[in-house]
Amino acid sequence: MRALQIAATGMAAQQMRVEVISNNLANMSTTGYNARRAEFADLLYQQQTRPGTITANDGTIIPAGVQLGLGVRPTAVSVELSQGSLSSTGGDLDLAIDGYGYFEVTLPSGASAYTRDGGLKRSADGQIVTSDGYPLVPGITLPDDASSIAIDAAGEVYAYFQNQVQPQLLGQITLAGFTNEKGLEAMGSNLFLETTASGPPQVSAPGENGLGTVRQGYLEESSVDAVREITELIKAQRGYELNAKVITAADEMLGTTAQVR
Numbered sequence: 283m284r285a286l287q288i289a290a291t292g293m294a295a296q297q298m299r300v301e302v303i304s305n306n307l308a309n310m311s312t313t314g315y316n317a318r319r320a321e322f323a324d325l326l327y328q329q330q331t332r333p334g335t336i337t338a339n340d341g342t343i344i345p346a347g348v349q350l351g352l353g354v355r356p357t358a359v360s361v362e363l364s365q366g367s368l369s370s371t372g373g374d375l376d377l378a379i380d381g382y383g384y385f386e387v388t389l390p391s392g393a394s395a396y397t398r399d400g401g402l403k404r405s406a407d408g409q410i411v412t413s414d415g416y417p418l419v420p421g422i423t424l425p426d427d428a429s430s431i432a433i434d435a436a437g438e439v440y441a442y443f444q445n446q447v448q449p450q451l452l453g454q455i456t457l458a459g460f461t462n463e464k465g466l467e468a469m470g471s472n473l474f475l476e477t478t479a480s481g482p483p484q485v486s487a488p489g490e491n492g493l494g495t496v497r498q499g500y501l502e503e504s505s506v507d508a509v510r511e512i513t514e515l516i517k518a519q520r521g522y523e524l525n526a527k528v529i530t531a532a533d534e535m536l537g538t539t540a541q542v543r
Contacts, residue, residue, distance in 0.1 A: 384483075388416060438455075439455060461480070
């Protein structure tokens with residue numbers, strides 16, 4: 283009986299949908315997090331009677347046919363590319379990207395990773411690093427005797443010193459853009475890796491080539507909409523219940539058939 287297997291694929295799909303929603307809700311307070319959405323497609327069809335088949339009697343063409351679907355399958359968990367609201371923190375090294383783009387960092391393996399989490403820190407040797415200690419690319423070292431740090435919208439980093447009027451330019455923060463942002467591979471800790479699907483990074487200064495600008499003293503909040511997620515959770519729960527009822531109904535039908543004498 284196909285109904286049992288079809289309903290089982292529907293229950294598995296709704297379970298996966300709930301898992302994605304739960305991950306979104308768990309990351310409501312994660313800096314720079316973008317909500318994910320589970321996407322599905324129908325499975326293959328059994329063609330009992332193909333559309334356009336000619337009947338043997340009078341040559342009439344069947345307009346629709348009989349095509350029986352076999353259920354549903356997951357196709358992707360895609361990222362919704364919407365910017366979260368910017369929250370003021372006042373931190374010298376708290377940076378938000380207002381628009382499109384990613385910060386580039388260097389992993390311990392030497393590979394590059396990309397993030398929108400601008401909650402940067404100063405390492406023991408003065409380097410600008412992420413919360414996990416990964417250095418920003420290009421590397422910028424902050425002097426120990428600097429009284430304050432200023433970063434403009436174009437990503438230029440300046441240090442102010444006592445008894446010195448003019449600031450000192452320390453370096454330039456760049457941003458990376460991708461042809462297909464949804465093709466990036468999420469690795470956790472707000473980091474993404476380049477893939478063949480995403481294309482190579484296109485690095486430029488903030489504000490150039492369609493990239494966003496940098497806002498010092500701000501952090502990008504999560505783009506998760508709690509009300510929408512709860513609504514999606516209710517829909518997924520109802521979908522799971524309906525598929526479970528199909529299994530119950532199919533079981534009762536099989537039980538009735540087994541009792542026929």
